[in-house]
Structures are given as C-alpha cells and as structure tokens.
Amino acid sequence: MYVIDQIVETKKPHVCGSSSWKVIRTGASIKLECQGCKRVIMLDSFELDKRIKKSK
Numbered sequence: 117m118y119v120i121d122q123i124v125e126t127k128k129p130h131v132c133g134s135s136s137w138k139v140i141r142t143g144a145s146i147k148l149e150c151q152g153c154k155r156v157i158m159l160d161s162f163e164l165d166k167r168i169k170k171s172k
C-alpha cells in the first residue's frame with residue numbers, strides 16, 4: 117500500500133531526469149508528484165506496483 121508523502125522511485129526516470137515521486141493521493145488511482153519538475157501524474161495502483169523499484 118501507499119501512503120501520503122511517501123517517496124517512491126521508478127525504474128525509468130521521468131523526462132526531467134528525476135526518478136523520485138511523492139505520493140500526494142492514494143486510493144484506486146495514485147497521484148504522484150515528480151520531485152524534479154513537480155509535474156503531477158495519476159496511475160492505477162497496480163500500474164505503479166510495476167513501475168517502482170521498491171516500496172517501503
């Protein structure tokens with residue numbers, strides 16, 4: 117599961133070069149803010165599971 121303010125790292129970096137994202141909304145869809153360019157994306161939680169390196 118994901119929690120608000122959790123930092124996750126994706127396997128592939130964002131276009132801006134950062135691979136760190138902050139969880140800003142949880143639920144069936146997860147909202148993530150890129151820590152490099154502050155862009156916000158939304159992903160289904162199962163999609164996010166596949167894209168991150170680790171979840172602690």
Ligand SMILES: [Zn+2]
Pocket residue numbers: 130131132133134150151152153154155
């Ligand atoms: Zn970015």
